Amino acid sequence: MVAVTERTFSSNRVLLSAERCQTKFRRNKVLVSPIKWSPQCGQWSHAHYADLSTDECMMGVRRILYVYNGLGVSDVCRDQLFKTLSTLIHPDYHVVEYIKPEEIQCGLWKRNAALITFGGGYDEGFIGALRKEGLKQVQTYVESGGSYLGLCAGGYFGCDRIEFDKHGPLQVCDERHLKFFPGICRGPVFPGFKYRSFKGASAASVTYKPLSGQPVTFSSYYNGGGQFTLYGEGDSDQTVEILAWYNSLPGTPAAIVKSVVGDNGLAILTGIHPEYDSSLLARDDPCIQRFVDTLDKWDAERIDCFTDLLRRLRITVNF
Structure with a gap:
C-alpha cells in the first residue's frame, strides 16, 4: 500500500x-x-x-461516526449517544467523534464519514446553528450515499414536516429541510413533556422488526419523541420501511422508520431512545424511578435493537 x-x-x-x-x-x-x-x-x-x-x-482505515455537538442538543442525550456508539462499534473499522455546527458547514467531514447522528434536544436549535450551508451539507452527504441517524429531536429534524405540541404552549408546526422521510413527525406521543425535565419521560413499549428473526417487543426510554406518518392516508412508499411500532397507542403508529435517500443514502429516524443506557439515568429522580426498573428489564433487547439499527446503516459492530 x-x-x-x-x-x-x-x-x-x-x-x-x-x-x-x-x-x-x-x-x-x-x-x-x-x-x-x-x-x-x-x-x-x-x-x-x-x-x-x-x-x-x-487496510488501516477507520471511518468516523459523527455525533452532533452544538446548539439544540441535550448534553445528556449527546453523551448517552456517544457512549453507546463507542461501546458497540468495531474499533478496527470505526471511531466516534463529536462534530460542531461550523465543522458541518465546512463539509470536509464528509470525506471520512461513516455516519452522522443527531440526538435529543430541540431541532430548531440544530437549524439555527447549522444555517443554510450546514443543512445543505448534511442533506447532500446522505443523498450521495451517506448514512444518517436521528433520535427524538434528530428524528423530527429528518422529516419533511413536523407537528410538535400542536395547539399547545410548545407548538412548533413547520416544514423541515432535510426531508429524508416523506411525511410528518407528530409528537409528543405521550403527555407531560417539558424541556430539560424528566416529567414526561417514560418506558415506551415498542415492537421492533430486526434484520433477521421474529419481531421483538421491549420497552425503551422515551421523552418527547414523535410518530412517523407518510403523506396520504393509506399511501405507501417503497423507499420507506417501518421498523418499530408504539404498542400502547391507537393504530400502533411508527416509532422507527428507515428511508432510502437519493443515491443509496440511508436515514433511520426514531421517536424513542434505544441508545439510552438505563444505568446512566438519574436514578434518584422520582420521575425516573417510576419506570427505570422496566428499562432495566429490557436492556438486552434495547442493545440488540440499537445494534441492529447500526448494521442497517452499514456500520460494523463489535459482535
Missing part, C-alpha cells in the same frame, strides 16, 4: 498524531500530494488523491 497519510487538523488541534494517523480515503483514493490550509474552515483542504483498490483502501 502507498505509504502516504493525511493528518487532519481542526482549530489548530492535531486530531491524529503521527503514531496514530489513519489513511483517509474517498472512493478508493488515497492522498498523494500536500493539502492546503483553508482559513474559512480552520482546516486543511483541497487534497489530491490517487486510485487504490478497495482492499488496499480498507
Whole structure:
C-alpha cells in the first residue's frame, strides 16, 4: 500500500498524531500530494488523491461516526449517544467523534464519514446553528450515499414536516429541510413533556422488526419523541420501511422508520431512545424511578435493537 497519510487538523488541534494517523480515503483514493490550509474552515483542504483498490483502501482505515455537538442538543442525550456508539462499534473499522455546527458547514467531514447522528434536544436549535450551508451539507452527504441517524429531536429534524405540541404552549408546526422521510413527525406521543425535565419521560413499549428473526417487543426510554406518518392516508412508499411500532397507542403508529435517500443514502429516524443506557439515568429522580426498573428489564433487547439499527446503516459492530 502507498505509504502516504493525511493528518487532519481542526482549530489548530492535531486530531491524529503521527503514531496514530489513519489513511483517509474517498472512493478508493488515497492522498498523494500536500493539502492546503483553508482559513474559512480552520482546516486543511483541497487534497489530491490517487486510485487504490478497495482492499488496499480498507487496510488501516477507520471511518468516523459523527455525533452532533452544538446548539439544540441535550448534553445528556449527546453523551448517552456517544457512549453507546463507542461501546458497540468495531474499533478496527470505526471511531466516534463529536462534530460542531461550523465543522458541518465546512463539509470536509464528509470525506471520512461513516455516519452522522443527531440526538435529543430541540431541532430548531440544530437549524439555527447549522444555517443554510450546514443543512445543505448534511442533506447532500446522505443523498450521495451517506448514512444518517436521528433520535427524538434528530428524528423530527429528518422529516419533511413536523407537528410538535400542536395547539399547545410548545407548538412548533413547520416544514423541515432535510426531508429524508416523506411525511410528518407528530409528537409528543405521550403527555407531560417539558424541556430539560424528566416529567414526561417514560418506558415506551415498542415492537421492533430486526434484520433477521421474529419481531421483538421491549420497552425503551422515551421523552418527547414523535410518530412517523407518510403523506396520504393509506399511501405507501417503497423507499420507506417501518421498523418499530408504539404498542400502547391507537393504530400502533411508527416509532422507527428507515428511508432510502437519493443515491443509496440511508436515514433511520426514531421517536424513542434505544441508545439510552438505563444505568446512566438519574436514578434518584422520582420521575425516573417510576419506570427505570422496566428499562432495566429490557436492556438486552434495547442493545440488540440499537445494534441492529447500526448494521442497517452499514456500520460494523463489535459482535
